[in-house]
Amino acid sequence: xxxxxxxxxxxxxxELRALCVDTVVWAGSGxxxxxxxxxxxxxxLYYKYMKIDPSNPDWEDRDRFVLSKGHVGVGxxxxxxxxxxxxxxxxxxxxxxxxxxxxxxxxxxxxxLDASTGSLGHGxxxxxxxxLAAKINDKSYTTYCLLGDGECNxxxxxxxxxxAAHYNVTNLITFVDRNKCMMxxxxxxxxxxxxFADKWKAFGFIVKEVNGHSMxxxxxxxxxxxxxxxxxxxxxxxxxxxCGIDFMENNYKWHYGGLNSEKIQQSxxxxxxxxxxxxxxx
Amino acid sequence: MGGLTYTMQDxxxxxxxxxxxxxxxELGEKHPEIVGxxxxxxxxxxxxxxxEKFPNRxxxxxxxxxxxxxxxxxxxxxxxxxxxxxxxxxxxxxxxxQVHTDICYQNLNVKMIATHAGLSFGQAGTTHQxxxxxxxxxxxxxxxxxxxxxxxxxxxxxxxAYETDGPIYIRINRGFDQKxxxxxxxxxxxxxxxxxxxxxxLTIIACGSCVYQAVExxxxxDSVDGIKARVLxxxxxxxxxxxxxxxxVHETRRLITVEDHNxxxxxxxxxxxxxxxxxxxxxxxxxxxxxxxxxxxxHEDLMAHYKIDTNGILENVRELMxxxxxxxxxxxxxx
Numbered sequence: 001x002x003x004x005x006x007x008x009x010x011x012x013x014x015e016l017r018a019l020c021v022d023t024v025v026w027a028g029s030g031x032x033x034x035x036x037x038x039x040x041x042x043x044x045l046y047y048k049y050m051k052i053d054p055s056n057p058d059w060e061d062r063d064r065f066v067l068s069k070g071h072v073g074v075g076x077x078x079x080x081x082x083x084x085x086x087x088x089x090x091x092x093x094x095x096x097x098x099x100x101x102x103x104x105x106x107x108x109x110x111x112x113l114d115a116s117t118g119s120l121g122h123g124x125x126x127x128x129x130x131x132l133a134a135k136i137n138d139k140s141y142t143t144y145c146l147l148g149d150g151e152c153n154x155x156x157x158x159x160x161x162x163x164a165a166h167y168n169v170t171n172l173i174t175f176v177d178r179n180k181c182m183m184x185x186x187x188x189x190x191x192x193x194x195x196f197a198d199k200w201k202a203f204g205f206i207v208k209e210v211n212g213h214s215m216x217x218x219x220x221x222x223x224x225x226x227x228x229x230x231x232x233x234x235x236x237x238x239x240x241x242x243c244g245i246d247f248m249e250n251n252y253k254w255h256y257g258g259l260n261s262e263k264i265q266q267s268x269x270x271x272x273x274x275x276x277x278x279x280x281x282x
Numbered sequence: 283m284g285g286l287t288y289t290m291q292d293x294x295x296x297x298x299x300x301x302x303x304x305x306x307x308e309l310g311e312k313h314p315e316i317v318g319x320x321x322x323x324x325x326x327x328x329x330x331x332x333x334e335k336f337p338n339r340x341x342x343x344x345x346x347x348x349x350x351x352x353x354x355x356x357x358x359x360x361x362x363x364x365x366x367x368x369x370x371x372x373x374x375x376x377x378x379x380q381v382h383t384d385i386c387y388q389n390l391n392v393k394m395i396a397t398h399a400g401l402s403f404g405q406a407g408t409t410h411q412x413x414x415x416x417x418x419x420x421x422x423x424x425x426x427x428x429x430x431x432x433x434x435x436x437x438x439x440x441x442x443a444y445e446t447d448g449p450i451y452i453r454i455n456r457g458f459d460q461k462x463x464x465x466x467x468x469x470x471x472x473x474x475x476x477x478x479x480x481x482x483x484l485t486i487i488a489c490g491s492c493v494y495q496a497v498e499x500x501x502x503x504d505s506v507d508g509i510k511a512r513v514l515x516x517x518x519x520x521x522x523x524x525x526x527x528x529x530x531v532h533e534t535r536r537l538i539t540v541e542d543h544n545x546x547x548x549x550x551x552x553x554x555x556x557x558x559x560x561x562x563x564x565x566x567x568x569x570x571x572x573x574x575x576x577x578x579x580x581h582e583d584l585m586a587h588y589k590i591d592t593n594g595i596l597e598n599v600r601e602l603m604x605x606x607x608x609x610x611x612x613x614x615x616x617x
Contacts, residue, residue, distance in 0.1 A: 060361070107388055115359065119383045125349045126384060129356015136317065136339060137360060156380075159349035167341070 001219050005048070007279065009215050012082075013043040014275040017244050019078040019091070021259070021267050027074060027095040029258030030103070033248055034148060035075020037179040037239035040213050042079045045144055049222055054084040057111040063141050064114045064130050068123020069148030069177060071256075073105040085112030121154025123147060124174060128164050131172040142226065146175045150182030153191045158203060164232045165204025173225040174205070174234040177212065179241040181252035197236055205234045212237025213278075244274040298459045299397050301433035303328030305440045306365055306395075307335050313444070314339075319354050319366045321347045326456075327367035327397045347377040354392045355384035363391055363444065369403070370396035370453055374415035385449050386422040393443045394451045399429075400490060400542030401576055401584040402455035408575045417547020419451040420520050426450045426472065427520040429541075429549075431493035434463035435517055438470035446472055453490065455542075457581070460494035462515075473518045475526040481510035484536035484565075484599060487527070489516045489549045491581070492540040492569075492590050499595035509603060519552050527556045536565045536602050540590050545570035565605055567598050 001009075017039050024030040046052070050063040067076055074094065081088045086100075093099035100109040104118030115126050127145035134141055151157060164172060176196075184190050193199070197207045206228060210217035218237065225233035241255070242248025245267045248257075259267060296304070310316045310332055318340040324330035333340040343350045347368055354364040366373075373381065373396040385392045396415065403410045419427050428443070428450065430436040436454050443450040462478075469476065478493070479500045488496040493515045503509040512534055514526055530537055537557070539550040550568030557564060569590050576584060585591040589598065 066356075115355075116383065116388050119379050121348070122352045122380060122384055125352030125380070126356040126359070128349075129353035129358075130360050131356070132341065132353065133357045133360030133362050136357075136362060139360075156346075156348040156352070159343070159346035160352070163341075163343050163346065163349055163353070166344075 001216060006215055009043055009047055010275070010279050012047050013040050014271065016043060016078055016082060017271050018268065019082065020075045021264070021271065023074050023078050023091045023094050025259055025264055026092045029256065030074035030095075031071045031256050032074065033181065033241040033251070033254040033256070034069060034177065034179060035072040036243045036245065036248070037212070037241050038069070038072055038146060038177045039075055039243070040215060041146060041175055041177065041218060041237060042076060044215055044218050044222070046079050046083055048219070050144070051141070052083070054112060057085060061139060061141055064127070064143040066115045066123045066127040066130070066143065066145045067105070067117055068127070068145055069120070069151055070104045070117030070123070073101070073103060077101050077105060077110070080110065080112045083112065086110070120148070120151040121156040124157055124160035124164070127172055127174070128160055128167070128169050131169045132167060134171055141171070143172045144175070145172065146177060149176055149178045149180065149187055149193060149196070150190070152176065152193060161200065161203040161205065169232050170229045172232055173222065174232065176234060176236050177239050178236050179239040181241040181250070181255060183252070183255050185252050200234045200236070204231060206231045207234055207236060209236045209238065212239035213243055244271045246270045296433060297328070297457050298430070298433045298436050298454050299328040299456070301436050302395060302440055302454060303331035305437045306332045309440070309444055310336050310339070313363070315362050316444070317341070317357055317362045317364050319343065319350050319364055321345055321350045321368050321372070323368050327395070329365065329367040329395070332365070347372045348380050351377045351380035352384045355380070355388065355390050358385070358390035358392045363393070365393045365395055367395045367397060369410060370399035370412035370415045371410060373451070374412065374418045378418065382422060386425045389424045389448055391447055392449050394449070395440070396451060396453050398456040399453040400455065401571070402457060402491065402542070402581045404576070404579045404581050404584045407578050411576050413542070413544045413571045413576055414547070415453060416519055416541070416543045416549065417551070420547065420552065422449070424449055425520070426518065428452045428472070428518050429489040430454060430517055431490060431515050432459040432462040434461070434466055435470065435515070437466050439517065442470065442472045455491055455581070459491055462494050462497065470517070473521045473523060475523040476515040476517065477512065477526070478515055479511065479513040481512040482534055483510045484538065484602060485512040485514060485530035485534045486538050486540060486595060486599070487514045487516050487530070487549065487553055488540040489519065490542050491585070492542055495585070495590065495592045495595055496540055498592040499599065502592070502596060503599060507600070509599065511599065516549060516553070519549055522552045522556060524556050527553055528560055528562070531557055531560065531562050531564045538567045538569060538595065538598055538602060540569045540595055542585065542590060543570050544573060546573055565602055567602055569594060569598060
C-alpha cells in the first residue's frame with residue numbers, strides 16, 4: 001500500500017467514524033463502541049479490497065461481506081451509504097418507525113447488505129454457505145465475515161469454524177473484532193476467551209493476529225489470506241472499543257449508548273484529535 | 283404435477299423417507315442448483331441417497347444443526363436450492379433461531395424436510411418425539427408448512443416445494459406410513475385440501491399419518507352407523523385451505539380434526555382459527571396429543587393411546603353425533 005492510498009483510507013475511516021457518530025445521534029442511541037472498533041476493517045474492505053458495484057448490489061460475481069456482529073449496523077450503514085448503495089439522507093431515519101434502517105440491518109430492505117444478522121453466532125455459518133456456493137457455482141468471489149469477540153461465546157461459531165476447516169473453505173476470510181469488551185463487561189470477566197488464537201488454531205484455522213487499527217497490518221493479513229489455500233484464515237484484529245473517542249475507549253459501558261449535545265461535541269473533537277495523531281507522519 | 287414416475291408398487295417397498303430420498307435424486311438430476319445438507323443423519327433421513335449421487339452438492343456438517351441451517355441460508359443466498367434434512371425436533375427446536383432469522387426472516391429458498399416427526403419415533407422417547415413443530419413452524423412468517431399423509435403425497439410435496447419459491451417445512455414420519463394414494467396423479471395442490479370422501483353428517487379433517495385412520499373410520503361409520511363422514515386430507519397447514527373448512531362448516535356442521543401433534547397450535551388450532559374468524563358456529567373436536575410429553579412406545583400403539591387412530595376417531599365421532607346442539611341454536615341462517 002503506498003502512502004497516498006494509506007492517506008486516503010485513513011481519511012475515509014475518519015469520515016466514516018464521524019458519520020457513525022452522526023447516525024447514532026439521529027438514531028437516538030446505538031452500538032457505537034463496537035462500530036468504532038470495526039471501522040478500520042469496514043474501510044479497508046469496502047474501499048480497497050472488495051469487488052463490488054453499488055449500482056448493481058446483486059451482481060452475482062461481487063465479493064460478499066457478512067457482518068456477523070450485526071448489532072453494529074449503526075457503523076456499517078454509513079459505509080454502505082457512503083459507497084452509494086443508498087442516499088446518505090436515509091441515515092437520518094435510522095431506527096425511526098417505518099425506516100428501512102434499523103438497529104440490526106435487514107438484507108431484504110437494505111441494498112448492499114449480504115445477510116440479515118443480529119442474533120449472534122450465525123454469520124460465520126452463513127458466510128461459509130456463501131463461500132461453498134462459490135465453488136458449486138464456479139465463481140471466484142471472496143466472502144468476508146466479521147465476528148465480534150464476545151460473539152465467540154456462542155457454540156455455533158465453533159460449529160462453523162469446525163466446518164470451515166473440514167471443507168477447507170479458503171475463499172472465505174474471517175475477522176474477529178477483538179475489542180475485549182462485551183455488553184456486561186470485559187470479555188475475560190464475562191466469559192474467558194483466551195487462549196483465543198489457540199482456539200482457532202485448534203479448529204484448523206491459520207491465525208493472523210494484528211493491530212486492528214493499523215491499515216498496514218490489516219492489509220498485509222488480508223493479502224496473506226487471499227493467497228492462502230491450505231487452510232481457512234482468521235484475522236484476529238486487536239482493537240479498541242470506541243476507538244477514536246477518548247471517553248469511550250476500552251470502556252465496555254460504551255457497547256451501547258446515546259450522546260447528549262455536550263458529548264456530541266466532545267466526540268467530534270476527540271475524533272479529530274485521534275485522526276490527526278494517526279495521520280501524523282503518514 | 284408432472285414428472286414423477288412412482289406407483290403403488292414402488293412405495294410398498296419404500297418407507298416415506300426413502301420415497302423422499304428417491305424423489306430428491308430425480309429432481310437433482312434435472313436441477314443442478316439443488317444441494318443437500320444433513321447433520322449426521324444422512325442414512326436416517328434418506329437424504330443420503332442424494333449424497334451418493336451428487337457428492338459434490340452435498341454437505342454433512344456433523345452434529346451441528348445450527349451451523350447447517352445457517353450454511354443452507356448462505357447457499358440459498360447464492361442461488362442454490364438447499365434441501366436440509368434432520369429430525370423434526372432438531373429443525374424446529376434445536377436450530378430454530380437459525381431457521382427463524384437466517385431462513386424465514388430472509389425469505390430464503392430453503393426446503394426443510396423434517397423427518398421422524400410426531401410420535402413416529404415413539405420408542406426413542408420424548409427427546410426424539412416431536413409433537414410441537416407444527417405449532418412452532420406455523421408461527422414463522424414466510425414459511426409454508428406441509429404434512430404429507432403417505433409416501434406418495436411426500437413425493438408430491440417435495441416436487442411442489444421445489445416448484446414453490448421460499449422457505450418450506452415438510453414434516454414426514456420415520457418408517458413406513460399406511461399407503462393412501464396409489465399414484466402421484468391425484469389433485470395435489472399446495473394449500474388445497476384433498477377431499478377423500480364426501481359426506482354431509484360431519485367432516486374429519488386430518489393430516490399426516492392420521493389421514494389414513496380418518497378414511498378407515500369413515501368407511502366404518504358408513505357401513506356400521508350409516509354416518510356419512512367427509513374426509514379432508516389437509517396436507518398443507520400453512521397456507522390452510524380456508525374454503526374447504528368453511529364449506530365443511532356450512533355443509534356438515536360438525537368437524538373433527540386429527541393430528542399426530544399436540545392439540546395446541548397444530549392442525550386443530552389452524553382449523554379452529556378459521557372457524558372462529560368466520561363467525562359461524564359448529565360442533566368441534568380436536569384430536570391429538572394432549573398438553574403433555576408423550577409416552578414411549580410404537581407409533582401405532584401411541585396413536586391408539588392418544589385416540590388418534592381409527593378407533594379413537596370412531597369413538598369421538600359417535601360422541602359428537604350424539605350431541606344435541608342443534609336444538610339450542612338457530613341454524614336457519616346457515617342454510
